[in-house]
Amino acid sequence: MNVSYASGKPSISNGIVIFFLIIFFPVGLLLLALRAIKHRNYTYQKASDLNIVAGIFFFIFALLSIVYFSDNSLGSFPDFATYMILVILFFLPGFSFYKASKRTKKELNTRFHLYHVYIHEQGITSIPHLAQNVSMNVPRVTNELERMSYLGMLPDLQIDSLTSQVIALREPEQKQEQKYEHQDSVSEPNGEEELHEQFEEIFEQAFGQGPNSSINISEGNISINVNYGSGQPTSNTKPKSARKSNKPKTIACASCGAPATLKPGESKSCEYCRTPLSYS
Numbered sequence: 001m002n003v004s005y006a007s008g009k010p011s012i013s014n015g016i017v018i019f020f021l022i023i024f025f026p027v028g029l030l031l032l033a034l035r036a037i038k039h040r041n042y043t044y045q046k047a048s049d050l051n052i053v054a055g056i057f058f059f060i061f062a063l064l065s066i067v068y069f070s071d072n073s074l075g076s077f078p079d080f081a082t083y084m085i086l087v088i089l090f091f092l093p094g095f096s097f098y099k100a101s102k103r104t105k106k107e108l109n110t111r112f113h114l115y116h117v118y119i120h121e122q123g124i125t126s127i128p129h130l131a132q133n134v135s136m137n138v139p140r141v142t143n144e145l146e147r148m149s150y151l152g153m154l155p156d157l158q159i160d161s162l163t164s165q166v167i168a169l170r171e172p173e174q175k176q177e178q179k180y181e182h183q184d185s186v187s188e189p190n191g192e193e194e195l196h197e198q199f200e201e202i203f204e205q206a207f208g209q210g211p212n213s214s215i216n217i218s219e220g221n222i223s224i225n226v227n228y229g230s231g232q233p234t235s236n237t238k239p240k241s242a243r244k245s246n247k248p249k250t251i252a253c254a255s256c257g258a259p260a261t262l263k264p265g266e267s268k269s270c271e272y273c274r275t276p277l278s279y280s
Contacts, residue, residue, distance in 0.1 A: 005143065006150035010045050011038040014052060021056060032056075041139040043108045044147055050101035057094030061086060083190070111136075112148055119166055127164040138164060251277055 005011075012035045032052065039045040045245030063088050111134050116161040117135060131141040143158045143232045145166065158167045255275040262268065262279040269276055 005042050005045065006146040008048070008147075008220070010042055010048060011035055039205065041137070042143050043104060043140060044144075047101045047104040047108070050097050052105060054094045054097035054101060057090045057097065061090035061094060064090065108144065111144060112153060115141075115145060116153065117149060125168075127159075127166065127167040130166075171232075249279060251279070253277060 017028055017031050019036075020031055032049070036046070036049050039049055055232055065083075068083055068086065087163065091093060114134055115130060118130055124133070125128055127142055127145065128138050130145075131138045134141065136144075142159065142164070144159050145154065146161075148154050149157065149159050154166075156169045158169055160167050246264055248261050250259050250261050252259055253270040253273065253275050256270060256273045258270055258272045260268070260270060260277050264279055267276065267278040
C-alpha cells in the first residue's frame with residue numbers, strides 16, 4: 001500500500017505549487033498539471049487538485065476585482081461589461097471546480113459505503129469484481145480501498161494489490177462461533193454413542209438379552225425395556241415354591257365314594273370296597 005497517497009498526501013505538495021503560482025505562474029501551472037496526471041487514479045487527491053484549481057480562479061478573480069473597484073474609486077465610470085467578463089472568465093470556472101471537488105468527495109464516500117456492503121455483507125473480495133460493480137477501473141478501486149484501510153474503515157482486512165484481493169487477517173466472530181457450534185454438534189453424538197455402548201454392556205450382564213429388549217439414551221434420559229415373547233417385562237426374581245402341608249387330608253374313594261382321612265405318606269384300603277387309597 002502506498003502510505004503517502006493513502007494518507008491523502010499529494011505527489012507534489014500544495015506549498016510548492018502555490019509558491020510557483022505566485023512567483024512564476026507558468027511553472028506553477030505546469031506543476032499542477034503534473035500532479036493532476038499522477039493523481040488520475042487517486043480520487044481523494046484528485047478532489048484536492050480540483051480545490052486548488054478553484055482556489056486559483058477565485059484568487060485571480062478577487063485580485064482583478066480589487067483592481068477594478070480601485071479604478072472606479074478614482075472617479076472613472078464603472079464598466080459593468082468588464083466586470084461581467086471577469087465573472088465569466090474566473091469566478092464561474094472557480095465555482096465549477098469547487099462544485100466538482102465536492103461532488104468527487106461525495107461520490108467517493110458513496111463508494112466507500114458500497115465497498116463495505118460488498119465486502120462485509122456479500123463477501124466479494126475480488127477487486128476486479130468490485131471495480132465492475134462500481135463501474136471504475138481496478139487501479140482506482142485499489143487506491144480507494146487502501147484509503148479506506150488507512151482510515152480504519154476496513155478493520156482486519158488487508159488490500160493485496162498484487163493479487164487484486166481483499167484478504168481477511170482473521171476470521172469474523174460470527175464464522176468462529178458457527179465453527180465452534182459445528183464442532184460441539186459433531187463431538188456430542190460420539191460421547192453419547194460411547195455412553196450407550198457402556199450401558200448396553202451393563203444391561204446384558206444384568207438382564208441378559210431378550211428378543212425384544214432395548215435400551216435408549218437421549219438428552220440425558222435412560223430407558224430400559226426387556227420383553228420376552230409375550231411382551232411382558234421379565235423379573236429377575238424366581239417365584240417361591242409352595243410349602244408342603246403336614247396336615248391330614250380327607251380323600252374320597254374312587255370306587256364307592258366313601259370318605260377316608262389319611263395322614264401325609266399314609267396308604268390304606270377303603271373300609272367298604274377295599275379299594276387302595278393313598279395320600280397325594
